[in-house]
Every structure is written in C-alpha cells, then in structure tokens.
Amino acid sequence: MSPEASKEGNDLVVVANRLPVDFTTDDDGSISWRRSPGGLVTALEPVMQSAEGAWVGWGGAADVYADPFEADGMTLVPVTLNEDEIEQYYEGFANDTLWPLYHDVISQPAFHRQWWDAYRRVNRRFAEAAAAQAGTGGTVWVQDYQLQLVPAMLRELRPDLRIGFFDHIPFPPYEIFSQLPWRRQVVEGLLGADLIGFQRNGDAANFLRIVRRLTRHSTRGQQITFEDGEGRPVREIRATAFPISIDSHRFDELARQDSTRARAAEIRTELGDPEIVMLGVDRLDYTKGIRHRIKAYGELLDDGRLTVEEATLVQVASPSRENVDAYQELREQVETAVGRINGEFGELGHAAIHYLHHSYPPEEMAALYLAADVMLVTSLRDGMNLVAKEYIAARSDQQGALVLSEFTGAADELSGALLVNPHDIDELKSVIEQAARMEPKEQRRRMRRLRRKVMADDVAKWSSSFLRTLEEMPVSPVAPELQ
Numbered sequence: 001m002s003p004e005a006s007k008e009g010n011d012l013v014v015v016a017n018r019l020p021v022d023f024t025t026d027d028d029g030s031i032s033w034r035r036s037p038g039g040l041v042t043a044l045e046p047v048m049q050s051a052e053g054a055w056v057g058w059g060g061a062a063d064v065y066a067d068p069f070e071a072d073g074m075t076l077v078p079v080t081l082n083e084d085e086i087e088q089y090y091e092g093f094a095n096d097t098l099w100p101l102y103h104d105v106i107s108q109p110a111f112h113r114q115w116w117d118a119y120r121r122v123n124r125r126f127a128e129a130a131a132a133q134a135g136t137g138g139t140v141w142v143q144d145y146q147l148q149l150v151p152a153m154l155r156e157l158r159p160d161l162r163i164g165f166f167d168h169i170p171f172p173p174y175e176i177f178s179q180l181p182w183r184r185q186v187v188e189g190l191l192g193a194d195l196i197g198f199q200r201n202g203d204a205a206n207f208l209r210i211v212r213r214l215t216r217h218s219t220r221g222q223q224i225t226f227e228d229g230e231g232r233p234v235r236e237i238r239a240t241a242f243p244i245s246i247d248s249h250r251f252d253e254l255a256r257q258d259s260t261r262a263r264a265a266e267i268r269t270e271l272g273d274p275e276i277v278m279l280g281v282d283r284l285d286y287t288k289g290i291r292h293r294i295k296a297y298g299e300l301l302d303d304g305r306l307t308v309e310e311a312t313l314v315q316v317a318s319p320s321r322e323n324v325d326a327y328q329e330l331r332e333q334v335e336t337a338v339g340r341i342n343g344e345f346g347e348l349g350h351a352a353i354h355y356l357h358h359s360y361p362p363e364e365m366a367a368l369y370l371a372a373d374v375m376l377v378t379s380l381r382d383g384m385n386l387v388a389k390e391y392i393a394a395r396s397d398q399q400g401a402l403v404l405s406e407f408t409g410a411a412d413e414l415s416g417a418l419l420v421n422p423h424d425i426d427e428l429k430s431v432i433e434q435a436a437r438m439e440p441k442e443q444r445r446r447m448r449r450l451r452r453k454v455m456a457d458d459v460a461k462w463s464s465s466f467l468r469t470l471e472e473m474p475v476s477p478v479a480p481e482l483q
C-alpha cells in the first residue's frame with residue numbers, strides 16, 4: 001500500500017517488534033494465535049484496548065502472511081518476517097548485538113555486518129507498514145530497541161506525522177554504546193522522532209550525551225535542536241524519562257477475587273505448607289540475575305540460615321529467545337544449579353527450588369504473587385521490571401516483602417523495597433534473610449508505601465503523559481537533516 005492510501009487511516013499507530021499475540025500454524029494448516037510474552041506487551045495491551053488505533057508488529061513465526069485483524073479489542077497489523085530475517089534481525093542484531101550491548105555487556109555482543117543489513121531492511125518494512133496505517137497528521141508511536149531506525153525512515157515517508165519513540169530497555173553510556181559499528185546510524189534513526197522516551201533519567205542523560213558526541217546538534221536540558229546552515233533552529237526534539245507501569249487496578253482486582261485467593265492457598269499446600277515462600281518470576285534471560293539469586297539461596301541453605309522445611313523458592317522462568325546461544329547456555333547453568341541444590345538439600349515433600357520453565361496466565365500469576373512471602377527481583381540490569389510492580393499491585397493485603405535490585409528502573413521509583421546489589425552475594429543473602437524474617441507490621445509499613453506509588457502511577461498514566469507530551473511538541477516544518 002502506498003503512503004497516499006492512508007488518508008483515512010488511523011489517528012494512532014503503535015509499532016512494536018511483536019504483536020501482543022503469537023501465531024501458530026495448526027495441524028490442518030490454519031493459523032491461530034495466543035498471547036505473547038514480555039513487559040512491552042504487558043504494558044501496551046491495555047493502552048491499545050482503550051484507544052482507537054492499530055498495532056503494527058510481527059506475529060512471532062516465519063512467513064505468516066495475514067491481513068489486519070481484530071483481537072481482544074485491538075486492530076492488529078501483522079508484519080511478515082522470513083526465517084533468515086528472524087535469525088539475522090531478531091535473534092541476531094536485536095538480541096545478540098543490541099540487547100547485550102544495552103544491558104551493560106553482561107554477555108558479549110556480536111557485531112555482524114549481515115545482521116545490520118537485515119536490521120535495516122526489516123526496520124524499513126515496519127516503517128512502510130506504519131506509513132500505510134497512519135492517517136494524515138496522525139501519531140505513530142514506535143517501541144523499543146528492535147526498531148530504532150523506524151522513526152527517521154517514517155519521517156522521510158510521512159513528514160506529516162507526529163512520531164514518538166519509547167525505549168523499554170536501558171540506554172547505555174557513550175563508553176559502551178560507542179562500540180557499535182553503526183552507532184551514528186542508530187542515533188540518527190532515533191532522531192527522526194519528535195519525542196524520545198526512556199525509563200529513567202539516567203537513560204535520557206546517556207542518550208543526550210551521545211547526541212552531543214556523535215552529531216552536530218546542540219542540546220539544552222532535554223531539548224535537542226537541529227539548525228540550518230546559518231545556525232537558525234529548524235527542529236526541536238525532546239528526550240526525557242517516562243517510567244512505564246502496569247495496569248495496576250486490573251491486577252489488584254484479579255488478586256482480590258475469591259478464586260485467586262483460593263488458588264493461592266492451594267499453591268501453598270501444594271508446596272508442602274512451608275512457612276516462607278520465596279518467588280522469582282522472569283523470562284529466562286541472563287540480565288535477570290537468576291543464577292545470582294539461586295546461588296545466594298543455596299548458600300543460605302548450606303549455612304543453615306534457612307532450611308527446606310521452613311522455606312522454599314519457586315522460580316518461574318518463562319522460555320525466551322531459545323535459538324540464541326547465550327540463552328541456551330544460561331538455561332543449562334540455571335538447570336544445573338537447580339538440580340544440584342535440590343539434590344543436596346531437598347527432602348521428600350520439601351523441594352528446595354520449584355523450577356517452572358513455563359509462562360502462566362495473569363490469573364495464575366496473581367495467585368503466585370499472593371502465595372509469596374518474599375518476591376525476588378535481582379536483575380543485573382533491567383529497563384524497569386514490571387514483575388516488581390505486579391507483585392505490589394497484587395498485595396492489597398499489604399503483606400509480603402520485595403527484594404529489588406538497584407540496577408532496575410523500578411529501584412528509582414519504589415522506595416519501600418529492600419534494595420540490593422545482586423553481584424554482592426553476601427549482601428544478597430542478608431537481604432533475602434531479612435525479607436524472609438520481616439515482621440508483618442514492617443511488611444505492612446513498606447507495602448503501603450509501595451502500593452501508593454504503583455496504584456497511582458499506572459500504565460494509563462504512562463501512555464497518556466507520553467502521548468500528551470508528544471502532542472504538545474511543535475510540528476517540524478522540514479524533513480530532518482540527519483548528517
């Protein structure tokens with residue numbers, strides 16, 4: 001479809017690598033879909049359900065050609081990727097180059113020119129799909145690190161649009177970002193947006209510093225100014241923090257339901273009625289600090305500071321990016337550690353760690369949160385971490401203790417959590433023990449504070465404040481000069 005075809009298109013188009021659903025081809029060749037994983041989908045789904053607009057994204061499988069369709073109150077517009085593109089753009093450049101680079105190089109990023117070519121090619125396809133969906137003068141909101149070139153590509157195709165970009169993951173400091181052979185192109189791609197949002201002030205500050213180092217645009221506070229040859233300002237962009245959240249009220253309500261409470265009690269019985277249930281919920285990703293958490297817990301058992309009769313750890317590790325080597329290695333390391341600790345400390349009827357390599361629907365998650373006395377979020381680096389916020393939203397009983405890594409975006413916001421440096425295993429052990437032994441009164445005091453924040457700052461507030469700020473940006477009269 002040509003961009004002209006869009007005259008009667010949507011006022012709001014969200015563009016994300018993933019649709020909120022994954023396609024699967026059934027035995028009879030028909031295509032069906034189910035919910036897809038991750039924080040981005042969790043955050044954007046309620047936004048799109050309450051807005052009139054389209055969501056452009058990939059359906060999670062190769063070579064699926066499908067027309068736009070309605071699902072769960074949203075218009076979904078599938079973008080097709082072939083197997084090579086999945087390998088080079090998604091598993092390669094997005095998740096084996098950018099993901100580790102933007103997460104403190106916890107895993108070594110791989111730089112391959114072919115992957116970069118695929119990234120550019122696929123970003124162009126997303127830009128074209130968005131251009132075809134957006135109505136004249138409409139708003140397009142591009143999401144996350146997989147699509148950083150889309151803003152500039154889209155501006156070239158459709159200078160009439162307002163373009164926003166939100167980075168869901170950390171934005172690294174110049175010293176790390178500058179390793180990227182295509183660093184200038186990525187910055188220029190982002191600068192096609194009118195408003196660039198980040199999780200934390202520190203991420204926005206990193207980006208602004210990178211703009212100063214790598215381009216000739218000037219910055220003042222959050223403002224980036226493009227100038228013409230005579231030094232006259234021709235375009236203004238803003239880069240600032242919009243910490244993301246969850247649909248807090250939905251989670252709160254879900255967790256208040258009798259069926260959820262009954263399921264929570266049942267889970268505790270199934271676990272052998274331990275005094276202390278500890279819980280970790282993550283995609284199986286090396287950024288999440290799962291190994292550190294398991295190591296600390298194993299040492300607490302070894303020291304006799306906790307026993308399997310009194311405490312158990314439930315670790316939900318949902319499958320993620322399973323074709324990427326670093327993820328396969330992590331899975332082996334985690335499963336070896338779980339097996340060793342269970343073999344050494346487990347007893348009949350008392351497993352040390354209940355390891356679940358699945359993902360679960362929100363109803364079951366709410367019950368798990370309610371069943372957990374201690375929630376462990378020990379990421380080595382994390383854009384925000386919505387699991388921490390879900391746990392809080394589920395605890396209207398004002399019980400439970402949250403152990404939270406200081407390297408999450410959430411740590412900037414959630415005073416009331418027990419903050420920890422997960423690299424410091426001794427400190428992690430003490431903080432886990434402190435959480436496990438916390439008096440109900442202290443739990444209530446902290447949880448009340450945490451809930452005030454999470455219940456007030458929900459995802460609807462996040463998206464409306466981003467979109468309002470975008471609407472208030474001056475429309476730039478000229479196409480960007482990006483060199």
Ligand code: G6P
Nearest residue numbers: 018037038039040144168169321
């Ligand atoms: C993080 C990223 C999202 C991504 C999600 C799941 O939350 O910020 O962009 O969708 O992980 O990862 P996946 O690779 O399965 O889409």
